Amino acid sequence: MRISIITFLAILFLVACSGKKEEAAKDTGSYYTCSMHPQVMEKQPGKCPICQMDLIEVRKSSSVEKGDIVLTEQQIQLANIQVNTIRSGTIGDEMILPATLAIDQNRTSAISARIRGRVERLYFNAVGDYVPRGAKLYDLYSEELNNAKQEYVTALERRQQLGDNFLIDFDRVIEAARNKLLLWGLKESQIRALPKSPRNSRLTSFYSDEGGYITGTDVTEGGYVDEGGVIVRLADLSSLWAEAQLYSSQLSYLDPKAVATVRFPSLEGKTVTGKISFQNPELNPGSRINLVRIVIPNKDNQLKPGMVAFVSLKGQPSKSLTLPGDAVLRDSKGATVWIKTGKNTFRNKMVTIGTETDDRIEIQSGLQEGDQVVTFGAYLINSEYIFKQGSDPMAGMGM
Secondary structure (H helix, E strand, O other): OHHHHHHHHHHHHHHHHHHHHHHHHHOOOEEEEOOOOOOOEEOOOOEOOOOOOEOEEEEOOOOOOOOEEEOOHHHHHHHOOEEEEOOEEEEOOEEEEEEEEEEOHHHEEEEEOOOOEEEEEEOOOOOOOEEOOOOEEEEEEOHHHHHHHHHHHHHHHHHHHHOOOOOOOHHHHHHHHHHHHHHOOOOHHHHHHHHHOOOOOOEEEEEOOOOEEEEEEOOOOOOEEOOOOEEEEEEOOOEEEEEEEEEHHHHHHOOOOOEEEEEOOOOOOOEEEEEEEEEOOOOOOOOOEEEEEEEEEOOOOOOOOOOEEEEEEEOOOEEEEEEEHHHOEEEOOEEEEEEEEEOOEEEEEEEEEEEEOOOEEEEEEOOOOOOEEEEEOHHHHHHHHHHHHOOOOOOOOOO
């Protein structure tokens, strides 16, 4: 009986040890996944159910925190992920800012009607047409204007018939009629030609006092225009605005008196210089971006409003942490980088950027010297995180 009890206890001990070994075997501290389809995670080796590639083993790390992402060696090699240690350095004395060309609003004009009437003909009516200064712009039929022209001609005829010995001062009447016609937009040459014009001339031609390209028109042939109504809007493109954007963190490096050099990606080798004429006193609350405006010449009209440009502004060099431009990811929420926190483990961090040059970006806060930062492949890690987690790594970050 005593032997039976000892035998029974021995069997229980062996069963318990066997169970612990099975549990240990189950909890291997790793899982198997596909390098092409990381959403596949299996406990045992085998084939990927999607592409039939061999699953690879991935070790679990107890140090992985929320928000971190772990990549396999194969993923890092395929994406060519490159990591470098951030160090202090001297950022160049030049800021490169993206810009867009716009019409110089100080060189725009509106040609308006000075009297009500019907527009019988428009000599220029298409947006983009060039109107030379002094060109005939439109013909107007106006009963009120025709009556005023007839009053002027009649006054001239009466003075010629009656002379100066009559009680009426025809000179004053003629001068009043003449001033009225000038006020309504007739030129001196047109007024002088009235006595020789046919009595049945119903239309009056009006000429452009400005030259430029049509940017808009508010009337059509056969339509009526009121006094003060706009016929066409013109823009003189002999100078343009290069409207550049810079972040609030870059404002301290901006020299308002600096000479700006503007380059154009679509016109290789084309550069012009200009000066800062305006800096927006208010930041865009959503993007924290400020607008800087540079006036540039456009003598040959080769530059067009809407073209993309890059503005180079000279500033004072400073010593700070810098990164390659590809290392920094930016959107409306701010700027972030990916740092290496462990073996094949990466974490997204928000940073504040400053001066930018052709290939470097100043990091004002968010990183410390010695941090290992992903300098190539940051976009791929970001996409992988969104794919695995289903959310943007910047979601929930304090702004």
